[in-house]
Amino acid sequence: MAQIIDGKAVSAKIKEQVRDEIAHGNIKAGLAVVIVGSDPASRVYVNNKKKACEFCGIKSFEYALPEETTMEQLLELIDTLNNDKNVNGILVQLPLPKQLDEKAVIERISPKKDVDAFHETNVGKIMIGNYSFLPCTPAGCMELIHSTGVDVAGKECVVIGRSNIVGKPMAMLLLHENGTVTVCHSKTKNLAEVCRRADILVAAVGKPNFVTADMVKEGAVVIDVGINRLENGKLCGDVKFDEVSEKASFITPVPGGVGPMTIATLMKNTLTAAKIQNHE
Ligand code: NAD
Numbered sequence: 001m002a003q004i005i006d007g008k009a010v011s012a013k014i015k016e017q018v019r020d021e022i023a024h025g026n027i028k029a030g031l032a033v034v035i036v037g038s039d040p041a042s043r044v045y046v047n048n049k050k051k052a053c054e055f056c057g058i059k060s061f062e063y064a065l066p067e068e069t070t071m072e073q074l075l076e077l078i079d080t081l082n083n084d085k086n087v088n089g090i091l092v093q094l095p096l097p098k099q100l101d102e103k104a105v106i107e108r109i110s111p112k113k114d115v116d117a118f119h120e121t122n123v124g125k126i127m128i129g130n131y132s133f134l135p136c137t138p139a140g141c142m143e144l145i146h147s148t149g150v151d152v153a154g155k156e157c158v159v160i161g162r163s164n165i166v167g168k169p170m171a172m173l174l175l176h177e178n179g180t181v182t183v184c185h186s187k188t189k190n191l192a193e194v195c196r197r198a199d200i201l202v203a204a205v206g207k208p209n210f211v212t213a214d215m216v217k218e219g220a221v222v223i224d225v226g227i228n229r230l231e232n233g234k235l236c237g238d239v240k241f242d243e244v245s246e247k248a249s250f251i252t253p254v255p256g257g258v259g260p261m262t263i264a265t266l267m268k269n270t271l272t273a274a275k276i277q278n279h280e
Contacts, residue, residue, distance in 0.1 A: 002222070002248040003148075007257040010147050011140070011264035015056055018267045022057040029274035030059040031089040031115065031266075032081045036074065036100065037067040041229075042093045049091070052263045058270055061087060067097050074100060075108050082110040088274040089115035091266065094165075112277065115269040118165065126169060129176055132276060133269045138170040140261025141202060141223045142177070148250045150221050152177035156197045160184045160211070160238070161204030166225055170202055191215070203238035213243040222248040225258050 022029060031053055035046045046062065053060035063077060074092075081087045090113045096102050106114075111121040117133040125131040134142075145152060157179035161167035171183045179200065184191055195201055195215040203211045204225035216222060226238030237254030245251050252258055 002245040002251040005144050005250050005252045007260045011260035014264040015267055018271050019056045029088050029270055030086045031270045032061040032087045033091050034063045035093045036065045036069050037097045046093055052267050056267045078108045088277050089113055089270040091116055115273055135169045136262045136265040137166050138173050139265045140258055142173050152179045155179050155199040157181045157200040158195050158198035159202045166204040205238045208236045209240040211239040213247050216244050216247050218247055219249045222251045224252050224254050
C-alpha cells in the first residue's frame, strides 16, 4: 500500500518559510491577480491565492474584470501593473474569455513580474536551467517528489501530457535532476507499456481515472496533477487512486496533493520577485 504524499502539509511548510522570510526581512511584497469573467473554478483559485497571500504577509491586489473585457482594456491594466512599484508579481487567471488572446496577454507581462513563469523569456530560461521562477505546478510536483526522499537521478520518469503549463516544464525539471524522461501525449502508442517503465509517473491529462493499476510499475512514485470535476460535484484526479495506491510506493491524493503546492510555489515566486525588484 502506497504512502500518501500530503500536499497540504508540504505546502504549509513552504508558506510558513515564505511568511517567516517576509516577516524577518521586513520585505514588502505584492501580488496582483487579474480575473476576467465569472468562471466558478477560477473564482475558487483566485480566492485561495488571496488567502495564501494574507497568510504569508504578501499584499494582494485583485482585479475582477467583466466577461466582455477587450484586449485593449486588459493590456492597459497589465501595463499599469508592470509600472506599479507595489506590485512584484502579476498573475492573469487562465482560461480567458474567447475574445482575449492568452498568448499576447502573457507576453505583455514583464518577465520580472511573471510569477507563473509562462512568459517566453522565462520558459527559455527554464530550458537552459538559468531561471528566477519555476512554473508553479511542475515546481510543486518536484517538491512533492523530494518529500518522498526518492532521488530522481537515473530514474525512469514518465510524464503524461505535454501542455506548456504542466507537461513540458515538468519534463524539463525532471531532466534538470537527471531523470531519464519520456513525455507521453494523445498520439503516444502503447501508453500503458511506456507508463509501466516509470519509477516516477506524473499524470497531467485532465481525464478522470485515466491511469489504472495496469499502467503502473510496482513501487512507482505517482504524482497526479489532474483536477477533474465529476457529475456528482466531487473532485477527482487523473489516477484511479484506489487501485493504483495498492501498487505505488508513494501517491498524491486529489484534492490535497498537487493543488495546494501550486499556490505555495506562487507565494515563493512572489517573494523571489520582490527580493529581486527591491534590490534594483
Ligand atoms: P491540457 O488539456 O492542456 O493538456 C492535456 C495533455 O494530455 C495534452 O498534452 C494531451 O496530449 C494529453 N492527453 C490527452 N489525452 C490523452 C491520451 N488519451 N493519452 C495520452 N495523453 C493524452 O491540460 P493541462 O493544462 O496540462 O492540465 C492537465 C490536468 O491538470 C487538468 O486536469 C488540469 O485541471 C490539471 N491542472 C492542475 C493544476 C494543479 O494545480 N493541480 C494546475 C494546472 C493543471
